[in-house]
Amino acid sequence: MDEFAALDRSTAGFATLLRAVGDEQWQLDTPDPGWTVRDLVNHVVGGNRRYVVLLAGAPTAEVEALRDLGHLGDDPVQAFTDTAAEMTEAFHRPGVLEMTVHHRLGDRSGAELLIMRVIEHTMHGWDLARAIGADDVLDSEVVAVALAAFARDPGMLERTSFPPAQLPPDLPADRLLLMITGRR
Numbered sequence: 001m002d003e004f005a006a007l008d009r010s011t012a013g014f015a016t017l018l019r020a021v022g023d024e025q026w027q028l029d030t031p032d033p034g035w036t037v038r039d040l041v042n043h044v045v046g047g048n049r050r051y052v053v054l055l056a057g058a059p060t061a062e063v064e065a066l067r068d069l070g071h072l073g074d075d076p077v078q079a080f081t082d083t084a085a086e087m088t089e090a091f092h093r094p095g096v097l098e099m100t101v102h103h104r105l106g107d108r109s110g111a112e113l114l115i116m117r118v119i120e121h122t123m124h125g126w127d128l129a130r131a132i133g134a135d136d137v138l139d140s141e142v143v144a145v146a147l148a149a150f151a152r153d154p155g156m157l158e159r160t161s162f163p164p165a166q167l168p169p170d171l172p173a174d175r176l177l178l179m180i181t182g183r184r
Contacts, residue, residue: 001141001142001144001145002145003111003114003115003118003145003149004091004092004114005145006118006141006142006145006146007088007091007114007117007118007121008088009139009141009142010117010118010119010121010122010125010139010142011084011088011121013121013122013125013139013142014044014080014084014121014122014124014125014128015077015080015081015084017125017128017129017132017134018041018076018077018080018128019077020132020134021037021041021076021128021132022132025037025131025132026038028131028132029131030127030128030130030131031126031127031130031131031183032124032127037128037131037132038072038076040124040127040128040131041072041076041080041128042070042071042072042076043124044080044120044121044124045071045072045076045079045080045083046066046067046069046071047117047120048080048083048084048086048087048117049066049071049083049086049087050063050064050066050067051087051090051113051117052083052086052087052090053066054101054103054113055090055091055093055096055099055101055110055113056090057101059102060102060103060104063104064104071083087117091110091113091114091117095110096110097109097110097111097114098110098111101113112149112153112156115145115146115149115156118142118145118146119146119177119181122138122139122142122143122146122177123177123178123181123183126138126178126183127183137174138174138177138178140173140174143173143174143177144173146177147173147176147177150180
């Protein structure tokens with residue numbers, strides 16, 4: 001599976017979980033400290049929007065101005081679907097994977113940003129599943145793509161916002177990715 005297929009699968013997986021959120025579940029706590037289900041979904045939808053602007057070459061201040069906005073409107077599922085489509089389209093523009101953009105965590109290639117979105121949709125999908133009591137099994141092929149990216153570029157982990165983790169030997173791939181991304 002390539003990175004674009006992993007993006008499609010991780011996006012579809014998040015959308016499936018999002019459609020399962022019941023009206024009474026939007027205020028449930030998530031594994032992300034201080035975030036409700038609504039906060040988490042807003043973060044993911046906002047991330048999709050920020051990456052579209054980022055990949056269009058917007059300055060960091062313009063991208064960051066989107067961080068604290070409400071992005072869900074009256075239809076969170078449609079907000080996610082729309083922004084995910086725009087984000088996917090942005091990644092498919094010629095030359096995007098080779099470009100360098102100024103992310104708040106430092107300069108990143110378009111290819112690295114693509115993997116970051118795969119991981120974001122996958123891991124926040126896991127968070128969402130845990131919050132609403134849905135199946136939280138990670139897609140093994142998507143996990144393999146994410147772990148391969150870390151293996152190709154060991155410095156990528158240090159350039160993310162994930163906390164360093166002491167990793168026990170011989171972890172299954174899904175548990176390894178969970179631990180790398182700060183989930184226990």
